[in-house]
Amino acid sequence: MNVSDGDVVDWAHFEKARAELGPGFIRILSYFREDGQKSVAAIEQAMREQNTVALVIPAHTIKGEARQFGADPLATVAELIENTARLCIETRRFPDELVADVVKLRQLWEATIGMFDEATNPLKSRPGQSGGFGRRANNQNFGRL
Template sequence: MAPLESELIDWTVSADTRAALGPNFVRILGYFREDGTRSVNEIEQAMRAKDPAAMVLAAHKLKGEALQLGALRLSATAETIEMTARTCVEHHETPEEVIELVAALRPMFHETLAILEEDASPLVQQRRPQGFGRLLG
């Protein structure tokens, strides 16, 4: 079985990160869950407060962490929010133009995280073909 199919994940990037981190990958994924949840909350709060400056750092952090794990759609969405918020800060505007992206961010984060966690599961790893297409277990 190939990695779980999804347009949310670049499996090449994810596999490279996983190989580089080795057994630490699961721990880093846990940090991503915690930090990502915090970042999404901060972005949503900043949107409600119409505070683009508060949005910038949280979106920047989410962008980088998602990119490292191969979560390219999440990273690109966070980057758009970040760059738009930066422009809003420079022009003394509020960030209404990204409200739809902010609204889509939480479900996208949860779906992405679920896919990454399922792929990292030892049970999923055991179901992958070994050798000439044989399955373990």
């Protein structure tokens, strides 16, 4: 899967979460932004420091939060990082094989947040919605012969 694909966010799941969370949706989405940014940075730092234990909690955090908003590809990569790190802790080795996945995690994170920002921007019209301020009037021929 390419990060530029339209498969980064399950919009039906996203809209379901928006409906279920109601007025608290934007606040909870902002928590996801804050926690996710910290989690991605912590995972990258753990990889630089070769600290396998430090990979687990931030990967677990971003996995759960991403699934809540329909960002399954992001959650899947985070889950792979979490599970691989847990296995490597048991076998007492560092998961060098996760370097490409951590890079992919960053790319998916940025793509996901960009799409969420666009979907929640009150100044942009959403698909399926029409009208609003500045719309073109449909009655331009009213009163003309």
